[in-house]
Structures are given as C-alpha cells and as structure tokens.
Amino acid sequence: MQPRNMSMSGVVDLAAVKAAGEAKAKAEQARAEAARQAAQGGGAGPAAGAVPPSALVFDVDEAGFERDVLQLSAEVPVVLDFWAEWCQPCKQLSPLLERLTVEANGRVVLAKVDVDANQMLMQQFQIQGIPAVFAVVAGQVLPLFQGVVPEQQIRETLAQLVQVAEERFGIIGLEVDPNAEGAAVESAPAEAPAGPHDALLEAAVVALDAGDLGGAVQAYKNVLADDPGNTEAKLGLAQAELLARVQHMNPQAVRAAAAENPRDPAAQIAAADLDLVGGHVEDAFGRLVDTVKVTFGDDRDAVRLRLLELFEVIGADDPRVTAARTALARVLF
Missing domain, CATH: 1.25.40 (Serine Threonine Protein Phosphatase 5, Tetratricopeptide repeat)
Incomplete structure (x- = not known):
C-alpha cells in the first residue's frame, strides 16, 4: 500500500501536504487539550469533538473536497467510494463499505463521490471504471481496489489502512459518541409494512454481504418461483449470478x-x-x-x-x- 501525494490542480486549490499538516497539528493540539482536561477531572462524558455514527459516512463533491477530505484526512483515514446511480456493482459494494465503516467506530470514515456529478474528480483520480475505492491519509492518496471484492478482503484492506495511518502518520481516528443520535431515531418515519417476499429478499442481501453467492442466488430464485415478475428479485438474481461467475476468475x-x-x-x-x-x-x-x-x-x-x-x-x-x-x-x- 504505497501512498502518493495528492495533486488536484484544477479541481481545488491545494497545497495538499501543507493543508493536511496544518490540520494534523490542530488535531494533535485538540487531543492534547482533551487529555489535559481529563487529567484535571474535566473529562466526564464524550469529548467535545466526538461525532455521531451517522457522520462517519457522507457525500462529498468537488467544492468541498479540500475541507471534507484533505483536511479531515489529517485526523482520520478517509476512504473514497467512487460510484454512480446507474452502476449496479456499486449498489452491491457501497452498502458493504458503509457497514464496515460504521463498524470501524471512527478509525476510518467513508466519503462517497458521485462520478456523474463530479467528473473532474473522476478525471483527477484517473478512474477507468467504477466502483473504485481509494483512501486519503494526511493528504496522500492510497489506491485500494476497483470493482466488487469479497467482504473479508475489504476488512483486511481497511485494517491495513488503519495500521498505515497510525504507524506512518500518527493518525488515530475520531471519537464516536453513540448517544448522539437518540433524537434522530425518535423522529424517524415509520417503516412501511413488510411485503410478502421481504424476508426472502433480506436473506438474499445478507447472503451477498457474507459472500454466500450461492445462497443469494437461491433466495432470489425462491422469490421468483412465487412471483416471476418481482423486479427486485430479477435484478438481484442477475447481479448475484454475475458475481458468482467472476468470483474465481483470473x-x-x-x-x-x-x-x-x-x-x-x-x-x-x-x-x-x-x-x-x-x-x-x-x-x-x-x-x-x-x-x-x-x-x-x-x-x-x-x-x-x-x-x-x-x-x-x-x-x-x-x-x-x-x-x-x-x-x-x-x-x-
């Protein structure tokens, strides 16, 4: 995993390493101040800089890239998910990246880039196809992988990314406040009633997330056996069969x-x-x-x-x- 300096001339006005270095210094000062206050007995409750779990995954565009990715990358590794609404493989990968990011509990964050709306970012990263996943650490870019890959491989890649951030840059991530979202949960709209095939469709998604492509294929086929016109099952089956075909290809x-x-x-x-x-x-x-x-x-x-x-x-x-x-x-x- 070899980093390269971030250069985004024409998209944002960077001095990427300088900006990241300044942000890193501020983050270190904030951590030192928090530690000092805790030592004096003022450390009850989450730190002022703690973030809710919902803040770990966010959309980013060209205008906010310097602030939301480059400067933030001095505090936490930022994973970039380049995707598009029309990209069906993206719809398999993105939810998995989101779940693993939340599970990482602040050691990484996930910034989602819609390539249709951010063509210049796509060009600057020299992306040939999507989904494509990169990371930015202290203003430096780390290419991670392209296409849909197994969950275990993603877990190993993220673990390596966290290790690189800590050992090379001293970046330890964000503090997460799990209690910050209580109000949001209370105000959430009621869920729609479950459909007759929702359990089977959910089982298929769970199987996909677990890398059990055969189980996902069978679950979608079970839905279609009872409801041949089910659009979600037809789409899911086609995707699962495609992933199963390429799983062991060289x-x-x-x-x-x-x-x-x-x-x-x-x-x-x-x-x-x-x-x-x-x-x-x-x-x-x-x-x-x-x-x-x-x-x-x-x-x-x-x-x-x-x-x-x-x-x-x-x-x-x-x-x-x-x-x-x-x-x-x-x-x-």
Missing part, C-alpha cells in the same frame, strides 16, 4: 484469452462479465455485440443470451442498455 488470464481469440464466444463472454463487474458497462456490451457479428448458430445464441442477462444487471431503463439493444438488433436482423 482477470489477467481471462483478458489475455479474449485478446488472443476475438471470435471465441466463451472467451469474450468471460471478459464481458469482468468488464461489467469493473464498471465498464459500454465495453461489456460492445464486446458482446461485436462477438454476435462474427459468430453463428449456438455460439451466437450463447453470446446473445449472455448480453440479455447483462442487460438485466444494469436495468432496462438505462440508456446504455437501450443503445446496446439497438446495436444488437442491427447485427441480428
């Missing part, structure tokens, strides 16, 4: 095979699955449409059916699905 080998065998339907189908999981939606669709052009019979049907399955992962209303459907129709008819 990405380098798959991409090398696809490059060497452009007419091999199996090689192109596998590479398209990896493209989609990595957030390269148009690449995945284009790869399979191009393969349909050069295949025939059962091979062509196999490629076409996989493309239709990937449409389910993204959703019929997505404009990229509409464009790909049109392109597919052109080569088929």
Whole structure:
C-alpha cells in the first residue's frame, strides 16, 4: 500500500501536504487539550469533538473536497467510494463499505463521490471504471481496489489502512459518541409494512454481504418461483449470478484469452462479465455485440443470451442498455 501525494490542480486549490499538516497539528493540539482536561477531572462524558455514527459516512463533491477530505484526512483515514446511480456493482459494494465503516467506530470514515456529478474528480483520480475505492491519509492518496471484492478482503484492506495511518502518520481516528443520535431515531418515519417476499429478499442481501453467492442466488430464485415478475428479485438474481461467475476468475488470464481469440464466444463472454463487474458497462456490451457479428448458430445464441442477462444487471431503463439493444438488433436482423 504505497501512498502518493495528492495533486488536484484544477479541481481545488491545494497545497495538499501543507493543508493536511496544518490540520494534523490542530488535531494533535485538540487531543492534547482533551487529555489535559481529563487529567484535571474535566473529562466526564464524550469529548467535545466526538461525532455521531451517522457522520462517519457522507457525500462529498468537488467544492468541498479540500475541507471534507484533505483536511479531515489529517485526523482520520478517509476512504473514497467512487460510484454512480446507474452502476449496479456499486449498489452491491457501497452498502458493504458503509457497514464496515460504521463498524470501524471512527478509525476510518467513508466519503462517497458521485462520478456523474463530479467528473473532474473522476478525471483527477484517473478512474477507468467504477466502483473504485481509494483512501486519503494526511493528504496522500492510497489506491485500494476497483470493482466488487469479497467482504473479508475489504476488512483486511481497511485494517491495513488503519495500521498505515497510525504507524506512518500518527493518525488515530475520531471519537464516536453513540448517544448522539437518540433524537434522530425518535423522529424517524415509520417503516412501511413488510411485503410478502421481504424476508426472502433480506436473506438474499445478507447472503451477498457474507459472500454466500450461492445462497443469494437461491433466495432470489425462491422469490421468483412465487412471483416471476418481482423486479427486485430479477435484478438481484442477475447481479448475484454475475458475481458468482467472476468470483474465481483470473482477470489477467481471462483478458489475455479474449485478446488472443476475438471470435471465441466463451472467451469474450468471460471478459464481458469482468468488464461489467469493473464498471465498464459500454465495453461489456460492445464486446458482446461485436462477438454476435462474427459468430453463428449456438455460439451466437450463447453470446446473445449472455448480453440479455447483462442487460438485466444494469436495468432496462438505462440508456446504455437501450443503445446496446439497438446495436444488437442491427447485427441480428
């Protein structure tokens, strides 16, 4: 895990290391003052700087990046989740990142970046596909991973990040006040009545979070057996089956095979699955449409059916699905 200095020329006016250093000095002063007050008997209750658990996960944009990420990174490692509403793999990864951040209890925070609304940030981080996850510690960037990865791998990565922050920069994180959200809980709106398949859908989500892709697939199939038109189950099943297919792939080998065998339907189908999981939606669709052009019979049907399955992962209303459907129709008819 090698850091690099943050340089965001054109997005925010930084001297990133200088800003982070100043913020770190202030944080150290605040901690020293809190320790002094505690030693004098004034340390009852949470420190003035304690934050509620809800503050550990937040949205960030280009305008607030220096304040909300770079300066904060002098006090706590800031994990950056680059996502978009249309990105279905993001919808699998983001809730997991949020849960693990809250579990970390102030040792890290999570800043969510909507790439559609923050194109310059996406460009500055040189992001090729989403979801993409980085960290910023003391104004320095640490690339973490891209695409959906297993929960255990994320836990290990966050533990390593915390260790780097403590050992290299002396950053120990934020104090969390678990009692700060009582009022918010009381004023929360009542939940909607549970639907007939909510328990099964929840079981599928729990299985996904635990890395039990087979269990998630079966749970979604159980819903669809009783309610074939259930949109949430159809989408979840398509996503879970995609993740199960790529779970044990060797990405380098798959991409090398696809490059060497452009007419091999199996090689192109596998590479398209990896493209989609990595957030390269148009690449995945284009790869399979191009393969349909050069295949025939059962091979062509196999490629076409996989493309239709990937449409389910993204959703019929997505404009990229509409464009790909049109392109597919052109080569088929």
